[in-house]
Amino acid sequence: MAVPVRPLFPALRSAIWGMAGLLALAGAWQWGAVAFGPFVLPSLAETGEAVVRLVATGKAGPALLATLVHALAGCAAGGAAGFLLGVAGGLALPVGAMSYPVFTALLGTPPIAWVVLALLWFGPGGGAATFTVAITAAPILFIATLQGMRSRDRGLAEMAQLYRAPAFMRFADLVLPALADFLIPALATALAFSFKVAVMAEVLSGADGVGGGLATARSHFDLPETMAWIVLAIAVLIIADALLLAPLRRRRAGRGAPAPLSAEA
Template sequence: MAAPDRSPFRAVWPALGLALLAGGWALVHATAGPFVLPSLVDTGRALGRVVTSGAAVSALAVTLVHAIGGAGLGTLIGFALGLVGGTARPLGGLLAAPITAILGVPPVAWIVLAFLWFGTGLVAPLFTVTITAFPIVFAATLQGMRARDPGLAEMATVFRLPARTRFFRLLLPELAVHVAPALSTAFAISWKVALTAEVLGDGSGIGGAFATARAPLDLAEAMAWIVLVVVFLLVSDGLVLGPLRRWIAGHREGTAKETSPAPTCVGIGAIREEI
């Protein structure tokens, strides 16, 4: 397996992508005018005002509770149910149908129902984000459980590995390959759902600030809040899911060095360490 790219030029392509996005923004502004898309300069000034006034910090704190809290609860519930369903296949089949139905319900419908059930306080956005995120993690975990290498379980039984070692050194590395992409998707969707709930709810958080800026048609400030959301999403994704991605990459690289290229045997190094 090829080593990960540690070249100093690895950031060139992302930088070029951002430059292309900025160029497209400027082109749309020049073509359609400020009533469609404000200029980068005006948006930057509005962003500076939002940050220096302290409004960004208070709004971010509320949205973080809604988005990260709901995503965390959804991940725990989805992962636990996926483990149970993958261990007991009949139970997995029993859970799959209703959870798929839950996944098919539009998030805006859950938002409206949550407002009717819990009001427009803290619980409604948390519930909406949780019930939107957990089916995604459940499906990935269930698929990972069903795709496990049976040889690993057999070797763990033969060598009488403790349950803790089986879970952390054998099962988790196998599941992480399936669950990590689902976590990225659930994480991004959680931000969208949280912001939508804030716009339609009590006007708290970044969603509420965006709705306030939209009312007088202050497009520059509205776009500034959108830019903040994107920045917060990228930073939080890197802080929360970045270590998981690096762990998976390191585990794959270590496994490739310890095993022959033909069979894929995740975690064989853990068994060697235990016997």
């Protein structure tokens, strides 16, 4: 019976080093609170109390859910558009040549500009946040997909076509695996940007969500609550990454890893 023993250790080491990084960040945070005082940076204890208060009063749940919806909906819509156009651009040179400068311009446009335009087009509310996230995520996925399409092994594609493999099979077995090394980092980047942009758009548009909580805390000059909202948003981002992207990373790493050691039972 084959018993895999290698894959567990890299994952365990990665988790330990990740925890060490978070502890180092917490230590630096506490040092900053002591060095600069509560009017600049609240302590970990004050922020923790604010987090508990937001959760206990029922403010955190609806706000985090609203931000999660804005971020994931915008990321999914923009990412899907960028991915499809990237695939089309990799298959048809004119599409890629025409689309690349457009998406480069979109990528270089500051998100704050899109927030202002979205407020004029959609008015205050969640629509502005979702649109801003979508227009931010689309170029990230487009450029990654286009690069992956251009770097794929064309010999394998020609062989599959020669043997008359179905188009869906060619896409699933040849194109997607070749794109994985480009798409997984791009998805992680797009997801992180989606949360940041969603919160920023919520602050400026007055929409519900973490951004709305941050705007309220700012108006009350409540630094612990401000940091509490930031901590909660980061926690939700980490959970979303672990649930949505970590399985893809593990699956990709498993495909590229050497065969595990085995023992006969």
